[in-house]
Amino acid sequence: MGEVRKLQKKLRQIENLEIKISLTPEERFKISRKAELRSRLAELQPQRSGPQQTLGIVGDGKKEKMKRQVEDAPEAIPPQTPPASKILKGDKKFKKQASPSPAVRREETAVDAETEAEFTSLRASWEKAKFRLRPLEGHNDIVTCVVAVDNLVISGSRDTTVKVWHVPTATEQKNLGGHTGGVTCLCAPPPEYCRRLARSLSLSDKERFILSGSADCSVKIWALNIGQCVKSIYTFNSVTALCFVSMGDGYIVTGSDGGKVQVWSWQTFENCQSINSHQEAVTSIQTQGPLVFSGSAEGGVSVWENQCWDRDPLRLLHHWPGQVTGCGGGAGGRLTLSPRGDRVFLAYGQAWLKILQWRNGSTSRLTNHSSITGVTDCVHQTGGLLIGSCYDLTNGESTLNLFSLPQCRYLTSLTWPESPRMLCFATWTTGSGDHRWVTGGRSLIVWEQLSSSGRQRWVKVWGSVDILQNCLDFFKWMYDNIGSMLA
Incomplete structure (x- = not known):
């Protein structure tokens, strides 16, 4: 058992090194030993026994894993669904309440039955869902960040470039070069703020902008249409x-490798606040209305309120260190977060997702992998879905796990043979309501949900003929956007 833990620790260190924005020769040598360590761990892992191996397992003792395989990469088909468990942390005292009346109990039972029926229907629909996967090839290093704007995907990479992709045709539209260090983060300001900047620059009101942050100590603002x-x-x-904070005149909020949070005016691009808020690198910043959430490598989470002032607009509401969030555990960590109401979902390289009640600091956890060797890299929300990515240290397989919101009940898992590690995620929906996702990491991949209409049957027949599918996607994009093009 001691050797297994040492191997797991070394593999975690190597995996963290692999996604660093720059590597030393010594670190590259450590990474070169990954296959050897993984092979040794695979030999020892079946000898283990204990409760760690039973998380998320159901069935007749055959130890079915939470993740499921798909036959072909072009159409990732969700598998049968084992439940994930939600485990409360800490000692909570609950007050004893009076028993409800029979009428109230009947009403509650009816509501519960209706809710359960809705969940059963939702789970069944996701079990039948199909996705077509299309790689976007062009980066020569890991993809660290992705965003989606209309029918465009924008990706940032450790190779220092920002690339713009046209999704319907899966082609590279622009290569934005200018950073001298790896690109670490991207965000897209809302259209109304783009229009303000476009007018000040004498550009078209339809110009869209993307912000990119880099290890070269800069934030660049790119105009997508002109590619500059x-x-x-x-x-x-x-x-x-x-x-980007969409309040007042707008603000850009950045986090640094030293734990500093800085605020920049969207009007003047001048710095209006600098706060040493975290002990280590700020690895995730997200907004929810006037609130800003920052997470750091040591596992801490800060919650800020934007007061729309010209100077020092952010006011700290709460700071929860790694000892509270349960995401601590040493240097070199990578926390990503996704807020929803009073909760913040946290991913921190563990086999589960953490759920932080940011107002009082209470936490719970949501199982995201059936083995303790599973690493959760990112968490994302879209509509009524919570999506967590998982990477298995032992065999190098990756999975997307889907949960229903707000109950956080497990729906299904999506994976395919030799799926690469997924470090970042973005989502949007088509005019018909179908899901479109893009994942980045070792590969940049677009996930296209196939509808149950005739179009899906067409894809099944002609799925191997890429040029026909690209034409079909292009015409569909023209149909969805013809109104805005004529306006």
């Missing part, structure tokens, strides 16, 4: 996280 950098902000620190 229109503004560069020097931050004096490596930028490791980034978001």
Whole structure:
């Protein structure tokens, strides 16, 4: 058991090294030993026994895993669904309540039955869902961040470039070069803020902008239509996280590798606040209305309120260290977060997701893998779905696990043979309501949900003929956007 834990620890260290924005020769040598360590761990792992191996397992003792395989990469088909468990942390005292009346009990039972029926229907629909996967090839290093704007996917990479992709045709539209260090983060300002900047630059009102942060200590603002950098902000620190606050005149919030949170005016691009808020690198910044959430490598989470002031607009509401969030555990960590109401979902390289009640600091956890060797890299929400990515240290397989919101009940898992590690995620929906996702990491892949209409049957027949599918996607994109093009 001691050797297994040592191997797991070494593999975790290597996996963390692999996604660093820059590597030393010594670190590259350590990474070269990954296959050897993984092979040794695979030999020892079947000898283990204990409760760690039973998380998320159901069935007749055959130890079915939470993740399921798909036959072909072009159509990832969700498998049978084992439940994930939600485990409360800490000692909570509950007050004894009076027993409800029979009428109230009947009403509650009816509501519960209706809710359960809705969940059963939702789970059944996701079990039948199909996705077509299309790789976007062009980066020559890991993809660290992705965003989606209309029918475009924008990706940032350790190779220092930002690329713009046209999704319907799966082609590279623009290669935005200008950073001298790896690109670490991206965000897209809302259209109304893009229009303000476009007018000030005498550009078209339909111009869209993307913000990119980099290890070269800069934030660049790119105009997508003309494919140029229109503004560069020097931050004096490596930028490791980034978001846009859509309040007042608008703000850019950045996080640095030293734990600093900085705020920049969208009007003047001047710095209006700098706070040493975290002990280590800020690895995730997200917004929810006037609130800003920042997470750091040591596992801490800070919650800020935007007061729309010209100077010092962010006011700290809460700070929960790694000892509270349960995401601590040493240097080199990578926390990603996704807020929803009073909860924040946290991913921190563990076999589960953490759920932080940010107002009072209470936590719970949601199983995201059936083995303790599973690593959760990112968490994302879209509509009524919570999606967590998982990477198995032992065999190198990756999975997307889907949960229903707000109850966080397990729906299904999506994977395919030799699926690469997924480090970042973005989502959007088509005019018909179908899901479109993009995952980044070792590969950049677009996930296209296939509808149950005739179009799906067409894809099944002609799925191997890529040019026909690309034409079909292009015409569908034209149909969905013809109104905005004529306006």
